[in-house]
Amino acid sequence: MKQEFDGNILSPLPIVLLGTLIDERPNYCVIGYISPFDFGNHVFFSLYKKRYTRVGIQENKTFSVNVPSEDLIDEVNICGSKSGRDTDKSILFETFYGELETAPMIRECPLNMECRVTDILDYDPNEGIVGKVIKSYANADLVKDDIVDMRRAGLFAWTIAGDFSFYRLGEQITSESDAED
Ligand SMILES: Cc1cc2nc3c(=O)[nH]c(=O)nc-3n(C[C@H](O)[C@H](O)[C@H](O)COP(=O)(O)O)c2cc1C
Structure with missing residues (x-):
């Protein structure tokens, strides 16, 4: 038996803090509908047109993608509920x-x-924003031989399908050497 759902239930999704510069001040907004594509050379995310973030996108045609760790949950909750229009999230x-x-x-x-x-x-009332990845940065203390140790990064993911919760990453179940081309 399968229960039917209307619309998208792809889970889990990454959760990011999307950074823009607006009137010379950084603004950070939570985005859950985001994905890399083009083998990671580009990213795509969905932005509701009323977001203050959109002003920064229009102003500079640049943005940042910041992947938070679990210890930043309080800040994530603020960035996902307060608008930069009335709260200085910088x-x-x-x-x-x-x-x-x-x-x-x-x-x-x-x-x-x-x-x-x-x-x-244009996907009114949202926009799909496509960005080319110019450069990426990882905390140096997590990197060894150019590999980021994801177990120590404290990352978490977001689920949808009615659940709308954050989950920390679990155990590693494969390694790169398991993968075939
Ligand atoms: C888990 C989660 C995921 C979200 N995903 C998106 C999203 O994909 N697109 C979007 O426009 N807003 C999304 N939001 C809402 C914005 O983060 C929120 O409205 C924020 O306050 C907007 O900030 P701004 O007005 O400073 O841009 C999400 C919020 C949460 C908590």
Whole structure:
């Protein structure tokens, strides 16, 4: 037996803090509908047009993707519920910049990427934002021989299908040597 659902139930999804620069101030917003594609050279995310984040996307055509660890849950909850229009979310984190000078990144997040907007698709009332990944950064203490130790990164994922919760990553069940081309 299968129970039917209307719409998308793809789970789990990554949860990220999406950074933009608006009037010279960093703003961070939670995005759950995001995915890499093009073998990871680009990312795609869904942005409701009323988000303050959209102002920064339009202003600079750049953004950052910051993957939070579990110890940042309180900050994630704020960034996913308060708008930068009335709350200064830049004070929650230490910001750093990479090659793009208008894509603020969060030092406390173990994984960061800076991206340049290449396409904006109209899916009213949302937009699909496509960005080219310009450069990625990982906390150096997690990296050995160019491999990020994901077990120590404290990452978590978001589920949908009515559940809408965060889950920490579990045990590793495969390794790269198991994979075939
Ligand atoms: C788990 C979770 C996932 C979310 N995913 C999205 C999303 O994919 N797209 C979106 O536009 N808003 C999403 N939001 C809502 C925004 O994060 C929220 O409205 C935020 O306050 C907007 O901030 P801003 O107005 O400063 O841009 C999500 C919120 C949560 C808690």
